Amino acid sequence: MMPAPNSLCHAADSSPTGPCYRVLMWEQDALAPEALAQWATARKELLARMRDAGIKGSRGMLAQLENELRELTARAVEAPLVTCARSARLITRVGALEAALRADSGVLAYRFHPAALELLVQLQGELGVDALVAHWQAAATDVCWYPAPLVECLSPREAMEWQAGCRVAAMEQAAAREAEEEAETRPFHHVTVLAREAVDALLPAEGRVLVDATLGGGGHSELMLRAGATVWGIDQDPAARAAARKRLAAYGERLHIVAGNFRNAATLLAEHGVEQVDGLLADIGISSPQVDCAERGFSFLAEGPLDMRMNPAAPRSAADIVNTATEAELADILWQYGEERASRAIARRIVQERAKAPIRTTTQLAAIISSVLPRKGKQHPATRSFQALRIAVNDELGALEALLESGLSLLKSGGRFAIITFHSLEDRAVKRYFDRVTRPEIDRPEWPSPRPNPEYAARSIFRKPLTAGEAELASNPRARSAKLRVIEKL
Ligand SMILES: C[S@@+](CC[C@H](N)C(=O)[O-])C[C@H]1O[C@@H](n2cnc3c(N)ncnc32)[C@H](O)[C@@H]1O
Structure with missing residues (x-):
């Protein structure tokens, strides 16, 4: 599962040394009962067919059914648990449960979603997965858990990949928290409109x-x-x-x-x-402040990286679009979002210039636009193109x-x-x-x-x-x- 924007991730320092289990447990009312019932019926049927295939020794069929089961579970259970949280109390009550997970040296990584918890565990002592799950569930006494968590056995390599994903997400979350703390110290001046x-x-x-x-x-x-x-x-x-x-x-x-x-x-x-x-x-x-801060790359008047992301963690900056979109795509962006009449000429010039060297800064792009469109009147020639790019970057x-x-x-x-x-x-x-x-x-x-x-x-x-x-x-x-x-x- 991909972590949701407000999921909480952690990866332990120790790595998997043997087979591990991925456990997915969730709040009782996190998924609609009808959807859960449908999934349980379809799962039961698939498991019965897998048993038959196993008895007949049909390996190909078994692998295909395993895939079907994985896809069914991902679609019916995992994806909705990340994207829609009907009750969503878990993410706000992680305290004692998180402490219990951190105290357990077999827990190699975990991700809290709004109403679900996904974790990677390597068995160490006498306790099996079921006993461990019961132990963790008991740490969050006010959460009403769905009684049958999903447990999947992972190879050491799969476990390592899963742990690495959690580690990267945890690092990104820490960086975002730091950025926010740092931002708190900067002045922010915006005059509220209407x-x-x-x-x-x-x-x-x-x-x-x-x-x-x-x-x-x-x-x-x-x-x-x-x-x-x-x-x-x-x-x-x-x-x-x-x-x-x-x-x-x-x-x-x-x-x-x-x-x-x-x-x-x-x-x-x-x-x-x-x-x-x-x-x-x-x-x-x-x-x-977004426009005024040159580092954010929204303004053609100040030298800055060609960024324009309101959410600095968003995957695509203005530089990505300017340097990778096709000429036709660039012209469309400038025309549709900036109503820029010279969209085709500007797009052509951008493509010519980026063939020499990538376009990295706001002033570089502004100069390219000005070379196509000389200044007339008060408005800077790059105004419409910058607006268009900003709208595209942030959709x-x-x-x-x-x-x-x-x-x-x-x-x-x-x-x-x-x-x-x-x-x-x-x-x-x-x-x-x-x-x-x-x-x-x-x-x-x-x-x-x-x-x-x-x-x-x-x-x-x-x-x-x-x-x-x-x-x-x-x-x-x-x-x-x-x-x-x-x-x-x-
Ligand atoms: C015009 S400012 C709001 C100013 C605010 N009303 C005030 O008086 O201080 C717009 C804000 O909305 C945020 N924003 C714009 N689009 C957004 C979106 N799709 N989702 C979340 N925030 C968004 C921007 O990051 C920016 O901080």
């Missing part, structure tokens, strides 16, 4: 639970907290989370900070046992679409969904989706009369999007393109 308008639209009050899907520096969250609400703040940038944690420390337990991408908001919240909330805000885009439109599709399901009836956008591509997506779900009826030319809209689920709060007033524009020019749209779940 602060009052967006927060008031969510009706913050004591007892209401709100999600700030783009926590950033915590500007919107602070107003929600001040009004008495409980806030779940999501951000994929460790620097933003660190800044918000520091700024909002005074609100104690009413603020919960969650690392991750808002495209997975429903899963991230479910992992913490939150199923439905009273309001959700997303203030889409980047924060000022911003994909994340927004995913949030739109899942947002309403997170809301209670009467819950509010508010989105602030900064450019037409985002606003178009929000407008289209909000229109789709707020229209009671739909009509088509070929229909004799309008029909009820099966997606009708919300009402608009404002007839037109809200924009910044003069006072805000005077103090924060970044607010000039901001648009706030809000709907309320029926």
Whole structure:
């Protein structure tokens, strides 16, 4: 299984010296009972066929059935345990259980998932796997375990690979924690846009639970907290989370900070046992410190690595795209996400230049773009291309679409969904989706009369999007393109 973003990994220093067991144990209600029952039936059938194949000595058939069983288990049990956590209490209660695992010298590695624990053990004393599992389960007394954990025997080589995967994940987690701690010491200055308008639209009050899907520096969250609400703040940038944690420390337990991408908001919240909330805000885009920090590579004005990842652990940077995408792919990115009319010419020049040497820095790329597109007027010629690359690197439109599709399901009836956008591509997506779900009826030319809209689920709060007033524009020019749209779940 791949570790989930908030899994917790550990690998012991000692390596496997003989056969090992991989054990997967999980919380009783982590998987839907119907899905578990289906899996158990299919497994029983496969095991019966394996027994027959064994009796007949048909090795080929046996291997094929073993594969089928592995795939079935991966699909029906392992993958859902990582991606969807129905109860998800385990990850928040690892304390005593983790101590028991660390004290056991036979435990070579483990990964906690939100509602499951996967571990690698090499038997040492008299105790068999079942007795060990019972011992570990007893260390987490308040967790109700599914009674039949999965146990798989691994060869020393497979065990070594599994342990190495855990070791790498544990190192990455430690590096991310360190980066976040270090970020806490840096200044973070972001002026919140449409602060009052967006927060008031969510009706913050004591007892209401709100999600700030783009926590950033915590500007919107602070107003929600001040009004008495409980806030779940999501951000994929460790620097933003660190800044918000520091700024909002005074609100104690009413603020919960969650690392991750808002495209997975429903899963991230479910992992913490939150199923439905009273309001959700997303203030889409980047924060000022992300642009201002040359090291992050968002700005064509300052020399920096061509990075542009909001989540520094994301696999693909702007340099990766610029140096590996085909000319046609580059032109598409610049055209679709930057509406750059010179997209083909810029893509061609990028491909010519990178054939001489890889394009590594922001200013290098800006100079290449400027050589195709001389400056006209106030806007820097690289503005649209940098926006396009940033959107591609962070899959911003994909994340927004995913949030739109899942947002309403997170809301209670009467819950509010508010989105602030900064450019037409985002606003178009929000407008289209909000229109789709707020229209009671739909009509088509070929229909004799309008029909009820099966997606009708919300009402608009404002007839037109809200924009910044003069006072805000005077103090924060970044607010000039901001648009706030809000709907309320029926
Ligand atoms: C405009 S800032 C939010 C500022 C915040 N509302 C405030 O007032 O301080 C946007 C933040 O959302 C984060 N962000 C953007 N897209 C995201 C995504 N798909 N998932 C999680 N965080 C995201 C960025 O890292 C950034 O910190």
